[in-house]
Amino acid sequence: MPSPSEGSRGQGSRERQSVITPGLLRGWRLPEREGGKETRGTVLVIGGSRNTPGAVLLAGIAALRAGAGRLQLAVTESSATALSIAVPEAKVVGLPETAEGSVSGDVPEHLLRLVAEADVVAVGPGLDSVPETIAMLRATLAEAAPSTAFVLDAYALGALSKQPGLLKGEERPVVLTPNLVEAGHLLGEAPGDDLAAVAVTLAGRYRAAVTLHGHVAAPDGRTWREESGDVGLGTSGSGDVLAGVAAGLLARGAEPAQAACWASFAHAVSGQRLAPRYGRTGFLARELLDEIAYTIGTVG
Template sequence: MPSPSEPAIVTVQLLRDWPLPQPDGAKDSRGTALVIGGSRHTPGAVLLAGVAALRAGAGVLQLAVAESTAAALSIQMPEALVLDLPEVPGPLPGRLAELAAGASAIAIGPGLGDLDHTAAIMRYVLDAAAPDATIVLDAYALGALSREPALITGRPGRHLLTPNLEEARYLLGDDELGDDLADAARRIARRYRSVVSLFGRVADPDGRLWWEQTGGAGLGTSGSGDVRAGLVTGLLARGAEPAQAACWAAYAHAGSAQRLAPRFGRIGFLARELADEIPAVLAAV
C-alpha cells in the first residue's frame, strides 16, 4: 500500500499482489450491480455503464432509467432487469428502494440531466441501500453532491466518486484545479470521506494515492466516463474494496484503449468498444 506522501504506480504486479475476489457458483455469488440514470435524451449512458458492469464480472445487473427509455433499454439489454422511473421530481417507486436494498454496488448519475431530480433520487436510494453496499457517484450525482455535501457526508457507508475535470472543480469549489491532479484527488477524498478516481489518480480519505499512468487521449471520448463508472461498479459488486476497484478499473479502462488502438488508432475508437475489451484486460493480469 502507498504511503500518505508517495503515490503507488498501478502496475500489473501491484494488481497481482492485490487480487480481485474470485467468487464461485451461481450469479448471486458475483453480486448485484444497480445503475440509476439516463434521461429521454441520454439513455445510452446507462447502457454503456451496464454493459461495463457485466463485463467486469457483476453477476446480476439492474437498471433504473427514465420511463420514456425503459422499454427500449430492456430490449437492448436483455441481461438486465429494467425499472422505469419518473422523469420529473416527484414520488419514486417503492420498487427502486427494494432494488437498492438488495444491491451490492449502486451507481447513480450516468445520463441524468437535472440536479434537483438527481438529489432526490440520491436521498431515496441512499436511505434504502444496504449498509455494506458501495455507492458510486458519477456525472450529475457529483453536481448534486457539490451543492449538498450532506447527501453522503452525514451517512454511513462507502462511497466512490468518479469525477471528470469539470466535476472535480465543482466538488472542490475551485475555478482552476491546476496541474496537480493527485493533490486534487486527495482533497476531494478528504472533503467527502470517499475514494476518488480522477484521470488515473485514485485517492482514499486517509491520503493514500495510486496512479495509473498508461491512459491515453483516446479515453477522452463521449461515453468513456460512463464505461468507467460501470466498470468500477461491476468490480465492487463482485466484492472488491473501493480503492482496489478504482485501481483495477483505471488499469482496465486504459488497457482496453490500448487493445483498440492498433485497429482504430489512438483516438478513433468508441466507448462501446472499450467495454467489450474489459474481460480480456482483466484476465491478462
C-alpha cells in the same frame, strides 16, 4: 515500498504515488466468488434521461464485463422498453420523468425495493438535472443497507457538490469518478495542475475513493497513479464505462480503493488495446466494453 493495499501516503504529489502496474494489481488480487451469479453481487444503475439512455447501457454492460453477477437498470419510463431489448441480460425498470425528460426525484417504491436489495448502486450516468438528482440520491442513500456500495458519476457528482452533506455520516463504501469539470465542482474551484493533490483532497472531503484522470486516492491518504491512459479515452461515454467497471468490481467484493485502481487500469489499457485498430482518438466508448473482461483477466 508499501504493499499494493497500502499504497503511498502523502499530500498527493506524483513522487509519493504508487504506479498502478500489472505487478501491483497481481499483489492486490480481486476477490474470487464461487457459485452462482448471486455470489458476484447485484449492480443497480440509476440514470439516463429521455435523450441519454445509452449512458446507462454503457455503465451496465461495463459492470457485467467487470464480473458483476446480476444487473438492474433504472431509467426514464419512456426509455425502459428499448433499453430492456438492447440489454437482455438486465432487469430494466422505468422511472417517473419530468416534462423535460429528466428522471424525476420522486423516487417510486419499486426502485427503493431494488436499492434495498442491491449490493452496489451506481447513480449518475446520463442524468441531466441536479435538483432531481439531489432528491433521488437522498432517498436512495436512506433506503440502502449500510454495506451497500455506491458509485457516483456525472450529475450525481454535481448533486454532491451542491449538497456535500449527502454523504455525511455515511460509512458505506463509495467510489467517485469525476472528470476535470466535475472535480472542479466538487472542489469549489478550478482543480489546477496537481490532480494527484485534488484526488487526495476530494477523497478526504467526501470520505470516498476517488479516481480522477488516472489519479486514485483513498480517504486515508493512500494514493496511486495510472499511466496507461491516452487522449482517446476523452470521448463521449468513456466515463460511464469507467463508473460501470468500478461498480462491477465492487459487486465482486473489492474494497473501494481497490475497485478504483483496477477500474482505472482496465479502462486505460482497454483503450490501449483499441488504438492499433482505430488510432489514438478513433475508438468509441462502446468498443471499450469488449476489452474490459480480457484486460482484467490477463493481469494474471
